[in-house]
Amino acid sequence: MDNRSDIWRGVDTIKPRFIALSDKVWAMPEVCYTEARSSAEHLAELRHQGFRIAESVAGIPTALMGEWGEGGPVIAFLGEYDALPGLSQEAGIAEPRPLELRGHGHGCGHNLLGSAALLAATAVKDWLATHKVPGRVRYYGCPAEEGGAAKAFMVRSGAFGDADIAITWHPSSFWEVVVTPSLANTRADFIFTGRTSHAAASPHLGRSALDAVELMNVGVNYMREHMPSDARVHYALLDTGGIAPNVVQAHARVRYSIRARDLPGMNELVERVHKIAQGAALMTETKVEMRIISAVSNVLPNTPLEEALHGIMEELGPPHFDDADKDFAVKIRSTLTEKDIATVYHTIGMDPTDRPLADFLVPLTAKRNPLIGSTDVGDVSWVVPDLKHRTARTPYVSPLPDSVSPPLDMSLI
Numbered sequence: 209m210d211n212r213s214d215i216w217r218g219v220d221t222i223k224p225r226f227i228a229l230s231d232k233v234w235a236m237p238e239v240c241y242t243e244a245r246s247s248a249e250h251l252a253e254l255r256h257q258g259f260r261i262a263e264s265v266a267g268i269p270t271a272l273m274g275e276w277g278e279g280g281p282v283i284a285f286l287g288e289y290d291a292l293p294g295l296s297q298e299a300g301i302a303e304p305r306p307l308e309l310r311g312h313g314h315g316c317g318h319n320l321l322g323s324a325a326l327l328a329a330t331a332v333k334d335w336l337a338t339h340k341v342p343g344r345v346r347y348y349g350c351p352a353e354e355g356g357a358a359k360a361f362m363v364r365s366g367a368f369g370d371a372d373i374a375i376t377w378h379p380s381s382f383w384e385v386v387v388t389p390s391l392a393n394t395r396a397d398f399i400f401t402g403r404t405s406h407a408a409a410s411p412h413l414g415r416s417a418l419d420a421v422e423l424m425n426v427g428v429n430y431m432r433e434h435m436p437s438d439a440r441v442h443y444a445l446l447d448t449g450g451i452a453p454n455v456v457q458a459h460a461r462v463r464y465s466i467r468a469r470d471l472p473g474m475n476e477l478v479e480r481v482h483k484i485a486q487g488a489a490l491m492t493e494t495k496v497e498m499r500i501i502s503a504v505s506n507v508l509p510n511t512p513l514e515e516a517l518h519g520i521m522e523e524l525g526p527p528h529f530d531d532a533d534k535d536f537a538v539k540i541r542s543t544l545t546e547k548d549i550a551t552v553y554h555t556i557g558m559d560p561t562d563r564p565l566a567d568f569l570v571p572l573t574a575k576r577n578p579l580i581g582s583t584d585v586g587d588v589s590w591v592v593p594d595l596k597h598r599t600a601r602t603p604y605v606s607p608l609p610d611s612v613s614p615p616l617d618m619s620l621i
């Protein structure tokens with residue numbers, strides 16, 4: 209039974225509500241576990257659509273689940289709605305223009321991610337209802353993808369235990385099934401405590417936590433030569449202990465993100481970074497505490513599902529972008545350097561094209577750059593067959609006269 213065109217027509221019919229939901233969430237950016245209003249909007253839409261509701265999934269106030277149907281397989285759609293710090297932006301403007309200085313913003317497009325996943329769940333629900341087919345469809349509202357790894361806690365609580373498939377997507381520069389592995393990732397804070405003192409009158413009495421952080425960072429940077437080439441380690445100073453140079457800083461905190469190809473590799477690297485922190489504390493006669501903030505697993509691929517989805521996307525054809533979309537894309541493109549653009553195309557092993565928006569399906573066999581980031585979808589993929597795709601929404605092309613038709617030569621890949 210081919211139900212796809214039915215569902216596609218259903219999507220077109222109901223999409224205005226979900227575009228409005230996306231716009232609403234865009235306008236109320238909330239980060240990492242503070243998504244109270246954004247999750248409430250998703251909850252309200254689930255109720256409106258007649259889903260059975262589960263709130264505070266895994267004990268997380270902004271995690272939710274809606275289910276519809278009886279019996280049959282359980283089809284799960286994963287949505288997100290968290291924003292990013294420091295990315296406040298006025299809508300419809302093709303250059304940085306914060307609404308609020310250092311405010312939050314939806315630069316990663318999770319406003320789209322959440323509402324479109326809910327749209328997909330609703331379209332499947334409508335199809336099941338119309339055709340009286342047994343089966344359950346669920347929408348999981350997953351907070352704090354950015355830095356909070358909520359899905360890992362939801363997995364641990366058993367929230368996905370009886371799901372048969374988990375489907376998600378992410379706005380992107382390209383239209384493709386996601387086949388590149390993501391990296392396992394641990395975020396941990398290293399909190400150093402020393403002893404304060406006047407830096408000129410009694411420096412010998414002080415023990416500097418800031419010195420310890422600096423030595424730790426030097427140690428980790430020396431470790432880089434001796435770690436797997438596909439591992440990644442980065443850090444940010446969260447607390448330097450103060451701004452007065454004449455005071456020995458008694459406290460300092462550095463946050464590390466430690467990534468590796470798989471969990472054993474990541475755990476080994478976390479232990480090495482921890483040892484370096486302990487060495488820095490020993491050298492400076494300070495104390496250090498390691499506090500794990502979050503951790504996510506690498507994504508397990510599922511080749512049969514990826515091939516099936518690729519076939520469906522080929523049949524559906526590329527997303528339609530109208531002239532206004534393309535004009536806006538060209539404006540954004542003009543803010544990027546050629547190197548920026550080439551770097552993005554490099555992720556799919558392709559030289560840059562002149563298309564205003566990437567309205568072509570990236571072949572499954574494209575020579576993708578395998579080194580990407582991390583996602584808490586990885587943890588879901590360890591308990592449920594998982595499927596991800598990306599859809600283009602960001603433009604990468606230079607302006608062309610209307611008469612020039614940009615070539616689409618997939619042999620470039």
Ligand SMILES: [Zn+2]
Nearest residue numbers: 316317318378
């Ligand atoms: Zn994202």
